[in-house]
Amino acid sequence: MASSQTQTSMEKASPEADKDWFKQRIWCLSGNKVLTTSDGAAPPAQTLARHIYHPRSADEIAALVKSSPATTPIACICGGHESSNAAALASSDAVILDLAHLKSIEFHRDDEGTLVTVGAGALNRELVEALKHHQLALPVGTGPGVGVVGYIVNGGLSGYFSRRLGLLGQRAVKLTMVTAEGDIRVLTPEDELFTAMLGAGSALGIVVDVTVRAAPESVVQSAEQRIFSFETREQAVEFSRSALGFMKEHALPDESVSMELVVTGTKALVVTVVFYDSFRGSTTEFVKPLEDLAASLNLPVAMEFHWTSWYETAAALWPVIDGMKGSPLAMLQHCMGTKDIPDDEILEFVSDTAVSQAPLDEAELSILEIRTLGGAALSGPKLPSGNCHHTFFADLITLYDAGKKKAGERQAIADLTRRLVEKARNVDNLTVDFSGTHSQPDDADYMVSAADIFGTEAMAENVKALKKKMDRNNRFRFHPFAKLI
Ligand SMILES: Cc1cc2nc3c(=O)[nH]c(=O)nc-3n(C[C@H](O)[C@H](O)[C@H](O)COP(=O)(O)OP(=O)(O)OC[C@H]3O[C@@H](n4cnc5c(N)ncnc54)[C@H](O)[C@@H]3O)c2cc1C
Structure with missing residues (x-):
């Protein structure tokens, strides 16, 4: 029986079906899993699990869990986007529950x-x-x-x-x-x-x-996005330095807006400002200083978007993300951020070091997303997630088509990413890898902190x-x- 069919029996799918399943369900491979090992080979891009089930209900899941020995490891797959592929790879004694049928x-x-x-x-x-x-x-x-x-x-x-x-x-x-x-x-x-x-x-x-x-x-009034092209990394750094100054002065203290600056390997600076229902004033006036900044640096406007609904804003990046493809696509994901409004030294690190040294040329699908957070995330109930403790946040997503890179190039990309993350760890008051969704847990010899990733020491102990x-x-x-x- 092919893995893609509904399967709640203990039948083993064929290795080929398992391979296909992995290809179809996994958005990308961890950038650490496309590196050659000591014997010179990259680990195989397929699941190690011995069974893949496709349950359709809570009862079927419960029956599967009960019917296997109490020591059998169980992995779940929902969207298949986790950055280390831990659940999709699993282990040879494990079973995977692919939850794709629970679509309600x-x-x-x-x-x-x-x-x-x-x-x-x-x-x-x-x-x-x-x-x-x-x-x-x-x-x-x-x-x-x-x-x-x-x-x-x-x-x-x-x-x-x-x-x-x-x-x-x-x-x-x-x-x-x-x-x-x-x-x-x-x-x-x-x-x-x-x-x-x-x-x-x-x-x-x-x-x-x-x-x-x-x-x-109606919680979202509208959003403005400007995409400026750059040619040299110095231009990107200079724009980022001033744009982050703007973010600190105008967006971070104002909870009626959120702002994001994304620097891309395709040489674009993407500024998005979302205006919430509490925003009063002119949205075009709000973003004008950013347009003026780009003009003063001779950075042309490549594209400009005005979204007038929550839906348009929520769906805006889908075509871009759909276009990110590779065989396989490889990704490393790290985040850094601050609990309070960041001091100038931290913003300087983000522009002058992170923007300057991110492997955007080597891994051309990469992006560095620099964002306001805080607001309702900070004032809401505390969950075991560093994400509800941070006001400012930069997410380094190193992304490339591994099929087009030689082994040495893949290693160089991983090394550049690691070097930058290590530098970030030495910056006072900058927390590194505080997010379960934006950190790379399979980096070798690299420990994330349980207190950071779950928000506090007490929450980590509770978990x-x-x-x-x-x-x-x-x-x-x-x-x-x-x-x-
Ligand atoms: C293109 C892209 C965009 C992203 N955008 C964002 C973003 O905007 N914000 C953000 O915070 N993160 C974002 N992420 C990260 C993403 O949210 C996390 O990787 C998330 O865990 C992926 O969930 P998944 O179901 O797709 O992945 P999966 O690999 O299927 O699951 C992720 C983990 O959750 C477990 N899991 C899944 N379903 C269940 C379940 N039903 N019960 C128990 N455990 C379960 C899995 O076992 C696995 O450990 C993005 C990632 C990518 C690749």
Whole structure:
């Protein structure tokens, strides 16, 4: 039986079907997994797991968990976008539950408004389209194929919307999960496991669905995007230096807007400002100093966009991300940020070192995203995610088509990325890799900090204690926090 078919029996799919499954379900390979090993070969790009199941309900998941020995490791795949491929690769004694069939997206009302229950196989694009239909909004991530539940259980954030709407997990009110023992549980905020599931969930259980409180689409007034072309890295650094000064002065203290500057390997500087419902004033006047800055540096406007709805803003990057392809696509992902409004030395590090030294020429699909965060993400309930403790955030995504690079070039890209991340770690008050969704846990000899990634020491201890209690045999071991818990 091919892996792509519905399969709840113990039949083994053919190696070819497993290979195809991996290719279809995995967005990219970790940039560490396309490097040659000591014997000169890159590890095979296919799952090691012995079975791949495609359950269709909580009952089927529970039955699968119960029917396998209590020590059998279990991995889950939702959207297949996690940066280290831990769950998709798994191990030879593991089984994978591919949750793609749990696609339901259901809307309900209560006294306070509209709730949405999202199944564990639903993708970001599907949720955004469904919300559009109901004139609603949520703080979704950018990637169209990112799994909604995969994003929530790792504490995902929205660069465009979290400042106004918090993290998606902060809007959760109910969650259905299956434990390591195969029991189905419905959790609400009163359960101690509930909060932990919204940042460390991939280590604690199998989520079947999550119910979140939606907001009206009117929370977003409009958004402006300007794309300026640059030729030399010096130009990108100079623009970034002043644009980050603008961000510090005008965007970070003003929670009615969010701002993002993206520097790309395709030599573009992309500035996006999202104006929330509380914004008063002229949106064109707000972005004019950034246009003037580009003009003063002779950087031409390549494109200009005005979005007038939450939906247009949420879907804006889909064509760009859909165009990122490789055979395979390789990615390394690291983040750095500050809890408060950053001091000038940190902004200088981001422009003069990060923008200057990011491997944008070597890995031409790479981007450095520099964003405002904070706002509702900071003031909302505390989840086990560094994302709800940070006000300012830069995400270095090293991305390239590994099929077009020689072994030495892939290694050089990994080395350049590592060198930059090491420099960031030496900058006072800059936290590095505080996010379960934006860090690369498979970097060799590199420890992320549990307190940073889960937000605080106390939260990290709580997650560790719950992991011990809920999953004694560490069945759920293929997740971004494997080095920590
Ligand atoms: C193009 C792109 C855009 C992105 N944009 C953003 C963004 O805007 N904001 C952001 O925060 N992150 C973003 N990310 C990161 C992304 O949110 C995380 O990698 C996320 O964990 C991916 O979820 P997934 O379901 O797609 O991946 P998967 O690899 O399927 O799952 C990720 C992890 O969650 C576990 N998991 C998945 N489903 C379940 C479940 N039902 N129960 C328990 N555990 C489960 C898996 O076992 C795995 O460990 C982006 C990544 C990419 C590649």
